[in-house]
Amino acid sequence: MPNAVRIIRIPGTPTVPLRKLKTFGIHDLFGRANNPASLGTSDDNKTWLAWRGVWGILDGAAYVSDLSANGQKIAVAQSYASDGRIEAQFSAIDAAGDGSAGIILRGQDINNHLIANNAGGGKLRLWKRVNGAAVAIADGPAAVGIIGSGDVLSVEMNGPSIRVYKNGGLAIDVANAPEFAAATLHGPALNAAGTRVTRFDFTAAV
Structure with a gap:
């Protein structure tokens, strides 16, 4: 047959186009x-x-450029994992105090997620928000205090076990927080114009 085309298949090579693989975790400076x-x-x-x-970028940091919406300001990204370690570094906490500065973990949507953040009484707190209603799970000790400018807030998630750290020191240790165990959206939470997040890392346990 004139002008015939021969197709040579190399053993082990795919016969369909490769799809882009999911990458676990979130890493942002x-x-x-x-x-x-x-x-x-x-x-x-x-x-x-x-x-x-309204979230934006300013001089190498994440911030909220428009605070007019009622409630805690939240941004999340898809990590494809629910277990692992989150670290968020705050280069500045608003001088007036940011009682919402912290981390959203295992988010399903705006009304259903876990939160680790600054709370009243100068303590860190782990919350759950279920159908829009926030309920405290546990507080850190007053001696540990809240996160401030330059501090790193970390959360380790392993099934129902949640641990919250300030600058590497354990602040909250909860053995049974099973809510949203399969949710894979995580991100920062703020509620003051002067607060800045300069690093957000989620290393997935996969």
Whole structure:
């Protein structure tokens, strides 16, 4: 047959196009160009979703550029994992005090997630928000205090076990917090104009 084309198949090679694999975790230093209207995508190409408030980038940090929405300002990204370790570094906490500065973990949606953040009485607190209602799970000791400028807030998740750390020191240890155990959205939470997040890392346990 003239002009026939021979197809040679090499053993072990795929016969269908490869699909892009999911990458677990979230890693972001917020080093992108200033943008008052969007966080864009993380350093590992995860799209940030603003659940409440207008989030942006300013001088290498995440911040809330518009605080007019009622309630805690939340941004999340898809990590494809519910277990692992989150670390968020706050380069500044608003001088007036940011009682909502912290981490959203295992988020399903704006009304259903876990929260580790600054709370009343100068303590860290682990919360759960179920159908919009926030319920305290446990408080850290007053001696540990709340996160401030330059501090790192960390959360370890292993099934129902949740541990919260301030600068590497254990603040809260809860053995049984099973809510949203399969949820894989995580991110920062703020509620003051001067608060800045300079690093958000979630290393998945996969």
